[in-house]
């Protein structure tokens with residue numbers, strides 16, 4: 001058998017090692033431990049959401065290496081270790097991409113390994129880079145989100161899976177979910193690679209910083 005090399009640390013993945021077999025031979029057991037999958041279940045209003053990792057430390061660093069530095073080899077390292085489980089969970093869903101402010105859609109390549117139909121139906125009308133926004137401005141994101149070719153959208157009776165790399169406040173996802181409800185899909189769920197988890201102190205800090213008391217933090 002050819003030698004397989006971990007896409008994160010470049011060390012050899014030993015053929016036949018049980019835990020490396022479980023990782024589908026993309027990353028080694030050690031790197032998977034560093035990524036530390038948590039499977040965080042949460043809700044955006046009444047929509048069930050799942051995050052594989054917490055957005056912190058090693059995961060944050062590797063996502064940045066992928067999308068910030070363009071290390072394309074990392075596209076499927078986040079999803080691949082759980083591909084069989086995720087394929088079972090979402091086998092009859094169609095993926096819907098949230099609008100991106102970049103031309104090349106790095107999220108597309110993170111989730112394309114699931115083999116599901118991927119729909120790219122949103123666009124943003126002007127630059128509204130979420131990470132630079134205050135929370136109250138993030139809530140305004142819906143003003144910038146629009147549907148491409150609305151008349152060709154055929155979601156009636158379908159199961160839709162919104163995907164994204166990082167969920168921070170969920171405001172983009174919330175806006176997108178609201179926009180698609182009128183097309184009468186039977187189900188909408190969310191799968192994100194990582195979720196930012198706020199501590200109570202961080203929420204307090206954020207409230208002070210924003211000057212608002214009723215923050216919806218998911």
Ligand SMILES: [Zn+2]
Nearest residue numbers: 006009028031
């Ligand atoms: Zn490794």
